[in-house]
Every structure is written in structure tokens, then in C-alpha cells.
Amino acid sequence: MVGIVSLGAYVPRLRLQRAAVVEAVAWFNAGLKVLGKGERAMAGWDEDTITMALEAARDCLAAGDRSRVAKVVLASTSLPFADRQNAGVVKEALNLRDDVAAQDATGSMRAGTSALLDALYAARGGAGEILCLASEQRRARPASEAELMNGDAAAALLVGTEGLIAEFLGGHSVTVDFVDHFRASDRIYDYAWESRWIRDEGYGKIAPAAVNAALAKFGLTAADVDRFVLASPMRGVNAQVAKACGIAAGAVQDDLGTRMGDAGCAQPLLLLAHALADAKPGERIVLVGFGQGCDVLVFQATDAVTAPSERLGVKGWLARRKPESNYVKHLFFGGALALDGGMRAEADQKTALTTLYRNRKTVLGLVGGRCTKTGTVQFPKSEISVAQNVRMIDTQEDYPLADRLARIVTYTADSLAYTPDPPGYYGTVEFEGGGRLLTEFTDVEADAVSVGQPMRMMFRIKAIDEQRGFKRYFWKAVPDYRASTIKPEGEQRGERHQR
């Protein structure tokens, strides 16, 4: 038996209000007014598909045993690096062993479901547990439909053969060079064809045929489908395809378009994670990935699907939100508009790759040191312990700090130093169990920072080397999202289940 072992998601906190976009651009394109409802997830300046994938992965692995992960796959059409394994950065940030495989999957809106299919087939063949991630942050031309409909988010599914919450019944793929939109390798933005044609000839014909073929292949009928998951930036397409297949309207899962937009190749995986969070044991779920063809994956929820878990999941991350109505900020964060950062923004952000490599556990993994003799925890790890009253040399073992709760010791809000999102909050935090770090804060509310406040660490972009196109990543502190009213969806499930 092969299937889904656990799931996770990440949706950035900012939610761009579509009404704000429409207000800014409707003078130019009045047709966009009909799309002014709801909100879309918008990555902060310091987030990209690597950082979002990492958060989804942490959500998925939560308290689980990371040592079982044999491979990390990252699917996306908006990866920061064209040549530097993006999944490898996630692997380092997860502090996984070096004898773990990694791979990026890209090239189509189907990259997420295809990566998941491959992971399932590989796990069935004995490849071990595979962490399948999908993440998107697609840029869209200002005043385009895509600008309103896209959303930034990531999903994570751990695939394996034991402890399944959903069994994989089988998959089916068709490949057709149906070019609804494309983006050349040297271009920033998509070029899209007429939506009516995409709906009728694309989704309307390719998807139902693939779904029907898949159901027939596994001896199922439309009536056997309890949950039908199809993501599309076009509203109502999921219901249209379900209807064409004879699948009950009640089985069609919300595409979350009004709440977060469409996260490209990550959306099918995110919606699967969302569906599984509500699924009852025994339910059959059909997942469709569309893009130059179609992937159809059929799952059946196991009894373990209702087991409590630590994850926030799609629901938890959706609940952690801050409405954003500043369209200019959206343009700036997305790189569509350059603002004058002043001379302080000119500072050279060149990264010494030799230094980064030597210290990759420290920098990417937030691994500190703990003295095996005195128990002193410190960051960064060093040959000679920072403990003041004893002199210990070479006594430290690796001590990961990324998942530890921390509290603010000192802080400020800096309006002088350059940051794309001023003022720059930073300060010293102290970890539960020891160790401290002076670091930047992100996702903070103005005037809501205080000494003693609980914080959690998130892997974010630290600096962007515009001159060379490199990104520097490190860990920042964010207000403890688990301490707020947001409950892990797994926990909610557990409570409901107990009743």
C-alpha cells in the first residue's frame, strides 16, 4: 500500500484585497471589475517559493520523524534559481541528513501533480518516504486578470507506505500540447489565450476524458467519487468538469479562489491537503492536475485520516491573515515596480559561497551548538564554548533551534536602515531551552511587539543580491502563530472526532 503519510500547507499572511487592485487599475481595464471580490494570498518581500515550500514542509513534518525522509521534491514554475537545486535549499533548511535525494520539478501547471505521481510510484517501488512539495509565486503583468487570480502558497505531502492517511488507488496521465498560456524561459510574465477556448476545449474536453479513463481503469464510477478536486484560475471550471464526468455537484471541493487565489501547480496539492483535512475514512478523492494534458490521481482516505496532528494545515494558515490594500506594495514586492530605496539600499549583498558552504548548517538550518559537558546552548556553534566560567573546547554537538519557541529580549523598529518593508523590526530572542539570537522580525504588527513576547522562527529571504541575482536566506522571528486563536486543523479534527 502506498499513499499519503501526512500533509501540510503554507499560505503567506498578507491577503491582497482584489477590490484594492480593481480600484487602482479599473480605469485602464474596466473588465477587471467583475473580478473584484475576495482576496488573494500575497508573499511578503522576504518570501519566495523556497521559503513557502519550507514552511509547508515543516507543517507537514511537524513533530514527525524527519529521519525517514529519503527524498525532497519541489514542484514549481516560479523557482528562484534556474540552476541551483531549489529543493536542496529546502533540504538544508529542514536540517535533513546529506544522504537524502532532492529534485526540482517544473515546466507546467501539472508539475505538482506529476511530481506527486512520481513520488507515489517511487515509494511503491521501495524508494522510501518522499516529501513532495509544491510552491508558487507567479508574477503577473499589472492590470491583468492573472494579477487578480494568482495566489502565492505552498503545499506539502509526505508520501510513503506506512501510517497512511490516504491510500493511493492509482493514477492516469495524458499529455496534449494544449497551450492555454505559456512563458518563455527568458520572460517574466505569462502570455494567455482566450479563456472561453481554454474552458471549452481544454478543461471541458481533456479533463473529463482523463477522469473517466482513470475511473474506468480502477473499476470505479462517478458515483464512487466523494470528493472531486480540480484547481483552476477560472471560476466554476471544477464544477463544469465534474458535471461532464457525472460526478455529484456536492463532491466538488472549493477551489479557495476567493480566499487565496490560485497557486499554480501547487494549488492541486494544497486542495488535496484541504480535502483530506475534512475527509472521512473510506472516502474516495479524485485529484486532477491540468496543464498540457492532465494527471488524475485517485485516493481513498484511511481510518487514520481523522487522527489529531500538530499541523496548522490549509485552514490554520488561511486563518492567519492580514488584509493588504496597498496595491503599490504588491507591485513593489512582486518586482513590477522599482521604488527609490535611497543610497542605503545600494549596499553590496554579495555572498561568499565558500563561507556559506562551510556554515550551511548554521545559516540554512539554524543549527547551534550544545556543550555535551555543561549543557550550554549557543548560536552559532563554536570551537570554544561561550560559557564564561568553564573553558570547554570541541565539546559541542549540533543543536537545532529552528523549531524552538523563543521570547523577545530586546527589540526596535528601525526606520533608518534599508528594508523593503519599513520599519525594520529586529531584536534579540532567547530560545526555550537556551540559546539566543539577534535577528530580524517579520510578519509583525506595528506597535504590537513587546519584551517577553513568544516568537517562532521562519526561514526567509535575508537579502537579495540584485547585482548577481543571488538570494541570501536566514531565519527570522515571527509572532507565535500557534499562541493565537488559530488552532491546528488536526487538533480541531481530533476534538470533533472525540465527541
Next chain:
Amino acid sequence: MASGIRDKVAILGMGCARFGERWDADAANLMVEAFEEALGDAGVDVAQIGAAWLAVGFDTANVGPSGIPLSVALRLPNIPVTKVENFCASGTEAFRGAVYAVASGACDIALAMGVEKLKDTGYGGLPVRSRGPYIDNIGVVGSAPGGFAQIASAYREKFRIAPQELKRALAHISVKSHANGAKNPKAHLRKPITEEQVLNAPMIAEPLGLFDCCGVSDGAACAIVTTPEIARLLGKTDLVTVKALQLAVSNGWESQGVGWDGSYFHTTRVAAARAYNEAGVTNPRLEISLMEVHDCFSITELVTMEDLGVSADGQAVRDVMDGVFDADGAIPCQIDGGLKCFGHPIGASGIRMIYENYLQLLGRAGERQRKTPPVMGLSHNLGGHPNQNVAAIAIVGLQGA
């Protein structure tokens, strides 16, 4: 057993360029301006100087590397010139080099020069710079006010002081320094200000506003030192001698270890204890006549009062509001305007502080001269950020004091 520096070295002469936005001057001009005054004061010839130390904080933004810029600007006769950099404590560090050289007997007369040309960057505040390829990966690239503002957050928390109450005390510090700077013809900022102006100024780094920050200035200051014996042979009668010269450098405990609460400067406390011991001071509040401390930001001056032991812990706000550190208070602090108004050309600052104490001890401070004749002046020079820094303390006093 080392006996310390007390009374082993005398100041022969000092000089200080006018601080400010010196659009007219290169670093070399500033150094010559300070040096000519010091040389005249010392009454010696350039050829008698045996060794020199040059302090610069941001060399890439002005003079560039090495001791050569000093040697060339002053046309020194190929004597040893050492350039030192220890963040904002660089000036005191250069002074320490010169004083130690004389005390060791390696040379009779030595020169310490501090200079900084900051106004060639094109923007306000200190230049942005790398902390090296490793720290750049994991450190915070904040501003100087952002670094020091954090002290306020922890200090408020520790002593349960309302934000407005602390802000008012900080305002008092800046108002006081502006009043003092107005009387100093070499000061960068010479306009008196009001508490309302301070409280309503734009925020730079919460809770520090514009007037909580010192001036970023061009300037140079220098000292020519020798032994008390040589000074007398050269005809000097009222001698100002070095009583203590201490440096304490963070080893990472505050930033990485256990126990520092972020509300004070650990290194200042260490350096102060050593300096008082070296100078034979047992009660600084009674024995130190005046202080020049590193008031890069108002909050730094406030907590430094406690770190130097002149205020009890948690009592600096009260002492400040009581006027203890005003020019006519019990123990004036920044009687020349301090970094706040005299200005803060990084490499020069430590020596500028000693310059002021030297003038005050000799009764040569003009309009701002302390009425009660001072006998012992302390200067405190701090570089880096609160959680990792270099603290330097120099105590100078009248010989015999």
C-alpha cells in the same frame, strides 16, 4: 605584577579640529588642523615625535587603509605609524597605543590622531558596511540607532519604567547637551533645543527620535604625550597625567551566552571597574569631576551612568531629571556638548573627549569652563552594538590628584 598606567604619562599638548559637516575639508585637512593646534600647545618640533597611532572607524569611506595617510598629511619623518580600528572606541585605542609606547620607554614623545571624514557618503547617518562574509549571513544589517534603541526596550522592562517617562529623561539628556554645545565654538550642533522639539521629532528607531541621535560629523583630534619628567624638562608646569586607560571587549557572552538582559553595557562595567582600580578611584560619583561619555544616543548616556557606577541601577532616570549631569550639576556629563552636539567623527571621538577633559582640568575651556575646578576627568568611548562591543575608559587628572 603590573602596576597600571597611573601618572606614568603626561599629556604634552592636544588639538581638535572644528567638528561638523566640513564640506571644505578632506581628512588630511582635518588632521593638519588638529595637529597644528596640538603641536603649538606641546611646544615641540615634529622631529621630536617618535611614533604615531592613527584611529579611523570607516577607513573605506575616507582615508583608506594603513597608517600612511597620517604620515603623508603631517609629513612625519618616516616614524612608525600604526592605524587602529576598534569601532567607535578607535580614538581611545590610538591614545592607548601612544601612551603605552611612552610608558614602555620605547619612545619619548608619541602622537595619537583620530580622524573621520563621514560626509563624503552622500547620505545621512553612518556608512553601511559589511561585517565580513560570515556575519553577513546571520547578523542583522540594522542601523546604529536601531542597535542602541534595543537597550531602551530591555531597560524599560527591567525597571518597569513607562515609555513616556523614559522618553522624557532621554529628552532631558539631549536638551542638556544642546545647551552645552551652544557654548562650544568647535561643536557641530550649536542650537539650544526644547523638550517639546525632542519629543515631537521624527522617529528614527523606536523609541529614539531624531534628537536622541548624535551628530554624524567630520573632524579630527589629537594628543601628544610624553613622560611627566620630559614634560617638565620641556617647561610644562601644570601637568595633566593619565590615571587609567582600560579597554574591555565583548567575547560573545552578551550575544550568545546566558544571563545578559539587554539593558546595560557589560563591557563598560568591566572597563569601569578596572579603570577605577587603576586610577585609585573608590567612589566615582564623588571623585570624578566631570565625564565625557559615549552618548551616541541618549539612551546610551542614560544607562552608561549606571554602568559607570555614578548612578545606582535603575536610578539614572531620576538622576538625569534631577539635573545631576547638567553643566551646573554635581557631576557634569558632556559639558562640551558630547557626541550629541560636539559631533561624532568616529575615529576622533575618543581623543576629543580627552581633549575636553584636558582643557577643563587646565581651566582653558572658555565659556563652558566648569566653575568648580576639576581634578579628574573620565572619558568613555564605546564601539559596536549593545550586545557586542568595545568599551574604552580613559581617566586623566591633575598630577598629584
